[in-house]
Structures are given as C-alpha cells and as structure tokens.
Amino acid sequence: MDTERQTGYQLMGGAHTVRxxxxxxxxxxxxxxxxxxxxxxxxxxxxxxxxxxxxxxFGGPNLYSEQFGHPMMRGRHMSVPINNERADAWLRCMNEAMIEIDIEDNLRKMLLERLRGSAYHFINTPGDH
Ligand code: HEM
Known part of the structure; x- marks a missing residue:
C-alpha cells in the first residue's frame, strides 16, 4: 500500500489500537x-x-455515524462546561495514553494535533468555571 495514503487509523494499527x-x-x-x-x-x-x-x-470506518448519525461533536458537548483548562487536561490524558500504549512519537504528535483542533474548538465556557 502507498504509505503516504495510509490513514492515521491504519498507521496506529487499526481497531485493536483504538480499543x-x-x-x-x-x-x-x-x-x-x-x-x-x-x-x-x-x-x-x-x-x-x-x-x-x-x-x-482517525480515518477508519464510519462506525459512529452509522449508529448515531452526524457527529456534530461540538454540539454534543454543549451541555459540558469546557474551558481552556479542561481542554488541556483532556489532551494531556490523551497524550499520556498514547505514550503508554507505545504509539510512535511522530504518529502520536500527528494524531494529537488533530485532536487539539477539536478540543479547543469545543471550548464553550470562559475562564476556569
Ligand atoms: C475538550 C475537552 C473535552 C471534555 C471536557 C469532554 C467531555 C465529555 C463529556 C463529559 C462527555 C459526555 C459523557 C456522557 O455523559 O455521556 C463527552 C462525550 C463525548 N466526547 Fe468529549 N470531551 C472533550 C473533548 C473531546 C474530544 C476532543 C473528542 C473527540 C475529538 C471527544 C469525543 C467525545 C465523544 C465521541 C463523546 C460521546 C458522544 C455521544 O454521546 O455520542 N471529546 N465528552
């Protein structure tokens, strides 16, 4: 397979690694x-x-949408008071989890970068409320 075209999902090792x-x-x-x-x-x-x-x-099969429809993840988080600190905490936990399961450094940074965009996009509460 053309490695440049592999998805993050494939590169991390598919279903087993996501689990x-x-x-x-x-x-x-x-x-x-x-x-x-x-x-x-x-x-x-x-x-x-x-x-x-x-x-x-991460680019695998559309399992979430098949069951729950369009993700609209920002909307689904509106009832959750997400501020900057909580977004950072979420990303910190994710980074630690990726390190713990030995996702290779460059891949980890790529995956985290994508998640960081979403996490900060979900911020809906100012300051440290
Ligand atoms: C920024 C910090 C974030 C916080 C504090 C947060 C917190 C939460 C909470 C409290 C729930 C609801 C749990 C429940 O009561 O059922 C939830 C659901 C969920 N979150 Fe987050 N989240 C954050 C970021 C993210 C990110 C970055 C993603 C993925 C890109 C994500 C994906 C999800 C998914 C898939 C669900 C389940 C949605 C559903 O109910 O169908 N979250 N999150």
Missing part, C-alpha cells in the same frame, strides 16, 4: 480532578462511543 487507547484514556480522565466530575460513573457507554468515534475520526 486499547480508549481503555487506557478513560481511567486517566476519571483520575483527573478537572475532568472526573463531568463524566458519569458508568463510563462504559462513553468508552464505547469514543471507540466508534475515534475510529472514524
């Missing part, structure tokens, strides 16, 4: 004082949706 990433990411979210209070105790359904979404976000 691992989600499994390592959410315990970090639940341990983070800024993020934990925002999430339900029963994290499993969130993990499943995130698995479906990240698969599609």
């Amino acid at each position: 691992r990433l989600v499994e390592v990411f959410y315990p970090k979210v639940q341990a983070d004082p800024l993020l934990a209070p925002l999430f339900p105790t029963d994290i499993e359904p969130v993990m499943e949706k995130q698995y479906l979404f990240l698969t599609q976000f």
Whole structure:
C-alpha cells in the first residue's frame, strides 16, 4: 500500500489500537480532578462511543455515524462546561495514553494535533468555571 495514503487509523494499527487507547484514556480522565466530575460513573457507554468515534475520526470506518448519525461533536458537548483548562487536561490524558500504549512519537504528535483542533474548538465556557 502507498504509505503516504495510509490513514492515521491504519498507521496506529487499526481497531485493536483504538480499543486499547480508549481503555487506557478513560481511567486517566476519571483520575483527573478537572475532568472526573463531568463524566458519569458508568463510563462504559462513553468508552464505547469514543471507540466508534475515534475510529472514524482517525480515518477508519464510519462506525459512529452509522449508529448515531452526524457527529456534530461540538454540539454534543454543549451541555459540558469546557474551558481552556479542561481542554488541556483532556489532551494531556490523551497524550499520556498514547505514550503508554507505545504509539510512535511522530504518529502520536500527528494524531494529537488533530485532536487539539477539536478540543479547543469545543471550548464553550470562559475562564476556569
Ligand atoms: C475538550 C475537552 C473535552 C471534555 C471536557 C469532554 C467531555 C465529555 C463529556 C463529559 C462527555 C459526555 C459523557 C456522557 O455523559 O455521556 C463527552 C462525550 C463525548 N466526547 Fe468529549 N470531551 C472533550 C473533548 C473531546 C474530544 C476532543 C473528542 C473527540 C475529538 C471527544 C469525543 C467525545 C465523544 C465521541 C463523546 C460521546 C458522544 C455521544 O454521546 O455520542 N471529546 N465528552
């Protein structure tokens, strides 16, 4: 396959790696004082949706849209008070999760860069509220 045309999803190793990433990411979210209070105790359904979404976000099959329609992720986060600090905390957990599951450095930076755009785009609350 032409490597330049491979998606992030393919480069990271497909379904197995996305699953691992989600499994390592959410315990970090639940341990983070800024993020934990925002999430339900029963994290499993969130993990499943995130698995479906990240698969599609990184260029894999459109699993999330097949089940839930157009992602409209900013809209789906409107009920969540996201400020700059929480966006940073979310990205920090994601970065740590990627390191922990050994995603190669350049690929990790590329994937994080894409997520960073979304995370800051989702900010809907000023300051540290
Ligand atoms: C910027 C900081 C972020 C915070 C604080 C945050 C927080 C949350 C919270 C509290 C939920 C709802 C959980 C529930 O009650 O069901 C959620 C759902 C979700 N988030 Fe985030 N999120 C952030 C960024 C992101 C990013 C960058 C992405 C992916 C690009 C993302 C993808 C999702 C997905 C796929 C869901 C499930 C949506 C659904 O219900 O269908 N989030 N997020």
